[in-house]
Amino acid sequence: MIDLRSDTLTRPTEAMREAMARAEVGDDVYGEDPTVLALQERVAGMFGHEAALFTPTGSMANVLAVASVVSPGEEVLCDSSAHIARAELGAHGAISGITMRTWTGERGQVDLAAIESMYAPDMGPFFVRTAAVSVENTHNFAGGTVLPIDDLRDLRAWADTTGTKLHLDGARLWNAHVATGTPLADYGRIADVLAVCLSKGLGAPIGSLMIGSADAIDLARVRRKRMGGGMRQVGVLAAAGAYALDHHVDRLADDHVHARLLGEALGLDPATVDTNIVVVDRPDAASFVAAAADEGVRIATVGPRAVRLVTHLDVTPADADRAAVVLSRLAAR
Numbered sequence: 001m002i003d004l005r006s007d008t009l010t011r012p013t014e015a016m017r018e019a020m021a022r023a024e025v026g027d028d029v030y031g032e033d034p035t036v037l038a039l040q041e042r043v044a045g046m047f048g049h050e051a052a053l054f055t056p057t058g059s060m061a062n063v064l065a066v067a068s069v070v071s072p073g074e075e076v077l078c079d080s081s082a083h084i085a086r087a088e089l090g091a092h093g094a095i096s097g098i099t100m101r102t103w104t105g106e107r108g109q110v111d112l113a114a115i116e117s118m119y120a121p122d123m124g125p126f127f128v129r130t131a132a133v134s135v136e137n138t139h140n141f142a143g144g145t146v147l148p149i150d151d152l153r154d155l156r157a158w159a160d161t162t163g164t165k166l167h168l169d170g171a172r173l174w175n176a177h178v179a180t181g182t183p184l185a186d187y188g189r190i191a192d193v194l195a196v197c198l199s200k201g202l203g204a205p206i207g208s209l210m211i212g213s214a215d216a217i218d219l220a221r222v223r224r225k226r227m228g229g230g231m232r233q234v235g236v237l238a239a240a241g242a243y244a245l246d247h248h249v250d251r252l253a254d255d256h257v258h259a260r261l262l263g264e265a266l267g268l269d270p271a272t273v274d275t276n277i278v279v280v281d282r283p284d285a286a287s288f289v290a291a292a293a294d295e296g297v298r299i300a301t302v303g304p305r306a307v308r309l310v311t312h313l314d315v316t317p318a319d320a321d322r323a324a325v326v327l328s329r330l331a332a333r
């Protein structure tokens with residue numbers, strides 16, 4: 001089976017497991033796990049922020065990050081297919097008491113005109129106040145699309161004029177960085193608060209980080225514990241993340257080559273495949289996925305007509321070639 005359902009499916013390599021086995025650890029709730037502390041400091045520095053916090057999941061990093069800039073009863077604006085809106089199971093409402101309004105961006109892009117028209121300043125007892133805008137880069141359900149840094153800078157400039165905060169869901173920001181060459185710190189600079197994942201294309205088994213100011217991270221550390229996310233000798237996981245940052249960032253370019261090949265096999269213009277995700281519109285989505293599985297290629301639906309496939313560390317060039325042959329044959333049927 002060639003498994004293209006998600007880039008979360010990767011298993012830690014032997015070398016990563018060795019790094020995990022060797023990790024120095026301590027109780028991280030006491031702030032005494034040296035491997036976690038080093039990873040947090042390293043990742044904060046990569047994005048030009050003061051501090052970072054290791055979390056078990058990207059969803060938790062997003063919940064903590066958004067709650068650091070939006071208070072209960074306030075709203076965050078985001079794209080209608082954003083992960084925070086679609087795939088975190090209502091956490092921002094259920095846990096943080098936050099509401100959302102959405103714009104629908106072409107290929108998941110920032111629509112500054114829509115944001116400006118939706119923006120609600122504090123008007124006392126009349127309208128929900130817009131506290132923050134959230135953007136996702138790369139954009140998962142839009143098909144791994146990159147949000148260009150110039151658009152993000154324009155959004156930052158607008159946010160500064162209104163006092164609006166910016167949250168960046170950077171679960172796959174590493175892919176955007178590798179695809180465009182934009183420095184991670186440039187992405188960091190446009191956001192007040194970010195979330196990044198080590199468990200997607202980077203191939204760590206578990207782990208994400210929230211990144212922001214020292215004050216925001218102090219508050220998030222308390223909230224993380226309240227949510228049951230205070231972990232103890234978690235340096236074994238942080239070591240996997242550090243190993244991934246050392247060895248698995250540049251190779252994301254290979255995943256992008258494979259995704260372009262698969263996009264082309266499905267009839268897309270390969271130039272529209274920005275990174276490691278391909279989303280294709282198929283009226284027969286469910287039966288197409290079933291037919292692919294019968295031929296040894298696992299892909300997934302992400303909507304009634306949307307088929308998604310994701311390339312990753314465990315997909316070899318030969319796997320990509322074979323999957324392309326199967327998918328192009330099925331697509332032509």
Ligand SMILES: *Cc1c(COP(=O)(O)O)cnc(C)c1O
Nearest residue numbers: 057058059060083136140169171
């Ligand atoms: C995967 C993902 C997350 C976090 O997901 P977890 O499964 O909770 O780690 C957040 N945002 C995006 C865009 C994602 O793809």
